[in-house]
Structures are given as structure tokens and as C-alpha cells.
Amino acid sequence: MAGDEVAKGDILVTLDARDLMARVQQAREALKAGEAQRDLARQELTRTEQLLERGVSTQQRFDQAVSNLRVAEAQVDRLKQDLNEAQTALSFTEILAPVAGRVVDRLAEPGDTATPGQSLLRLYDPLALRVEAPVRESLALNLKTGDVLRVEIPALQDTLSGQIDEIVPYAEPGARTLLVKVRLPSDTAALAGMFARIAVPAGERARLLVPADAVKGIGQLEFVTVASDGQIGQRMVTTGQLSDDGRREVLSGLKEGERVVR
Template sequence: MKKLFSGLGTLLKWTVGVVFLLVIVAYLAGVFEQKIEPGQIEQGSVEEDACDQVAEPILVSEPRIEQIPGTIAAKHETTISSRILATIEQVLVRAGDVVDSGSPLVILDSRELETRELQAEEALAASQAQLKEAETEFARSQNLFDQGTIPKSRYDTAESGYRVAQANVERAKQNLEEVRVSQTYARIESPISGRVIDRLAEPGDTASPGVPLLRLYDPSDLRLEAYVRESLASQINRGEEIQVRVETLNKTFEGKVEEIVPQADPGSRSLLVKIALPETEGLYPGMFGRVLIQTGTEERLYV
């Protein structure tokens, strides 16, 4: 029995040794390596080629842009004030409101004007009555003077009184007309179609001639004003189209150079350039913008 087990152990050892030897031979022969079919390319090679192609540098010519800061401004801005001294009854608009030309803005207390009109009418009626009396006296004096019954001094007095009465009537008519015109000033209307910037007065305030009540601007006529250094301003021409960037709106506009003020600022050595902008919702005076000016081209290397 012991001999039997000893023989089986020896056989098993030989079998394991042979199998191990065959595995080594197969590995050396490349049996366990990945095979590539004819016509196929190894994946690693393709990826390396692709990486080589992407990494190739490219030289690109691009415009060189200089950005000049500026401020949006209204070309036409109007200050509304009263022509007469009166109490404000109503202010019909607020900041931000859009108005048409001729729209009522402010209503003033017109009671004093109405009283003045009544007084002017009474003064005119009185002067006309005096003129009628003076005319009658002058006509009578002229007849008596022609007949030689009164001296020339009396005739001259009657004539002078008649001329004065005529002048008084004309003066009374003019005064009445002025009062009636003043009554129209109690209703302040918008001289332009635009938008209200500021409301500077409230009902109950006293409106005085020349004191601002409202400020308006025309939103269809905005422009960007920027100070451009002398050397760069010399490259800009009036009427030229130029780009303007407003970051708040995230928009770039095609503007048109409207004016180049022919006087340099001695401190900054720059010229004021005004660029007209298209009407745009959300674009207001005072906003920040940039003028984009191409100063040439530059080469850039991209990988």
C-alpha cells in the first residue's frame, strides 16, 4: 500500500511540473497577448496621434481693441420752470414717466391771474369811456377854434387830452392781453416728447420764474461722451461708425461719431468725443459705457 501511494505522488509531481512548463512555453510564445486583426490600428497609437494633432500650435491674427470709459448723456435735456410767481396746485408726472409734447406737467393756482384779468378788463372799459369823452371834447374844441371863439391854447389842451386817452386805451388793451397770456402760464406743458428725469417740486410749493420744477430728456437721442487721448482721437473721424459696450445691459451698440470737440483737456491731454447711440430700452443718462476702438492687429498663438 505504501508503495502505491508513493508512486501516485511521484506521478502527480511530474504532471504538475509538465503543466507548469507548458504554461511558461505558451507565455513566451505570446499566446496570452492581445491579438490585433489585420487592417486594425492599435487604440493606444490612435490616441497618441490624436493628441499630437490637437497639441499643434496655431498662430491667429486678431484685432487689437482699446477700451475708453465714457458716460451716457442726453443730447437734448430740458428744464421745466414757471414763468410766473404762483402756488403749485398739481404736479402730474413723476420721475421715469414718459410724456408727449404738449402734455400737461404742472398746474398752478390761477385765481390771482383771474382777478388780474377782471381788473384789466375794468381798466380797459374805463379808459375807453375816457377816450369817448376826450374825443367829444376835442371835436367840439376843434369846431369852436375854427370859428375863432376859443384860443388855440384851449384847442391844444383838448387835443392833448384826446391823444392821452387814446394812449391809455392802447395801454389797457396791452395789459389785458398780457394778463390773458399769463393765464396760459398756469398750465405748464411739456415742450418735447421725452422722459421725466427729476421731479423737483410738490403741490403747495411756490413756483418762481427760473426755478426748476422738472427735468426731461429725449430717450431717442442719447449718446456716449468719452475723453480720448490725443494720439487715438486723431484716428477717429466724424460720421465714422464705432462700437460702444454697456456692461449693465450686456449689449454692444453700433454708434456713430457725432462730434469731436476741437479742444484738448490740458490735464489729461484728451479730446471729448460724442457718439450717437440707437434708442434702447433700459439705456439712461449717467450710465457707464466703453468705446471700443481698434488700434491695429496682433498675433496670438493658440494650442
């Protein structure tokens, strides 16, 4: 049932196995018959060999007995393979939990017909959450398994660190991206299916930053107050993004070393 806790190896789903059990039983009976036929052929070969040594039988009958035994042994080998296949098919009627976790959704009801590839339930493992994101190939090539990336989860208003578990070595045609899988910490409050972002290092560049409240605006125009040579004046600037520490990037209109006053 949805919400049930399961341990690794617990039986999650049992499929109707009556047909497969009958197939296993038939394979066992066929193998017994084949082994009996093989034993009989072996006895016949021994008896024919003894008669040939006493001059009572012919070489042709002996060769035929040898051939009959080989055919019987090959038949036994084939029947053993049939039994193994039937037992393997029967084992698939019990679906076991691959990990410990919680059943979060049941997608089939007793009596439904299961088909290959059909999902029967969803199992949630809180210790194995990870974020999967397509990353531009030029950036993904600079990453490696074990690297730590910053992960942002907007719904939780939280940013945490995750470790790269896997980088799928296949670029999506057209998009030219590689799938990067980042494992989340086991103590995260995130849930499966939540939206998340990963921050991928894109290199370093120098930026000119000023206190955000030093940038004033009139309509679409932005300016800062600059002190230079004992004089104070306003300077038109073009700004960029706000940094994590609350400072505003200045793209043009201001040079490094100039003094900005609030």
C-alpha cells in the first residue's frame, strides 16, 4: 500500500504464477523421463559391449548403442536448460525492493494485467535523492565525478551542496548537452519530483562591484555619485547582476579605483 515502509529484499509485487508453475512441473517431468531414457541407453551400451567382446553381437549394433546414448545425453542437457529457463521465468513473478524506502504510489491493482515496461509502483528512497540536469557540453567536460556543486531548491528556499555521482558520456543530438547527476545530502528536506537548479562553474572573470544602494535610478537611467579631485558628481552607468553579498555589478561608466559615495 502507498505509505508502507519496506526493507531491501522485501516482496513488493507478486504476479500470477500458475501458468509458470505448471511449466516448471512439466519441465521437471520431462527431465525425469529424459534421464530414464539416458540410463536405459547407457545400460544397453554396456550390454552390447559385453556381447561384442564375446562375439555374440556386431560392431554395427555397438555403434548404434553408442549413438543412442549420445542422443539421450544431449536430450537431457536440453531438458535441463528448459527447466532452468522455466524456473528463471517463475522467479520473475516476485518483484523485490531494490533498496529500503517508502512506497509512495501504487500504479496497479490486484487482478490487473501487467505488461513489460509497465510501472507497478513507485518507491521513494530518501537516502538516494539526486538532481539530474542537462549541462552544456563545453561546461560538462570540465566536471568530474566527485565534484561538489551548489544546488538550489526554490520550493524550500534552500541552497545546499551536492556531489556529482555520474556524468552520462553521451551528448544529446542538437542540444549538445550531457546529463549530470548530482547526489543530495541524506539530511535534505527535498522530496522526489521537486524542481532544483545546479550551479556549474563557467570560469572566472573580473567584475566591478558597488554597494547596491549606491546605484540610483530615474526611469530607465541609472547613475552613481562619484567623488573625484575633491568634487562630487553623478555618473551614468550600466549595471548587471546583483551579487550574493548584495553588491551590484557595473558594466560601464565607472572605472576601478574611483570612489563611489552613497
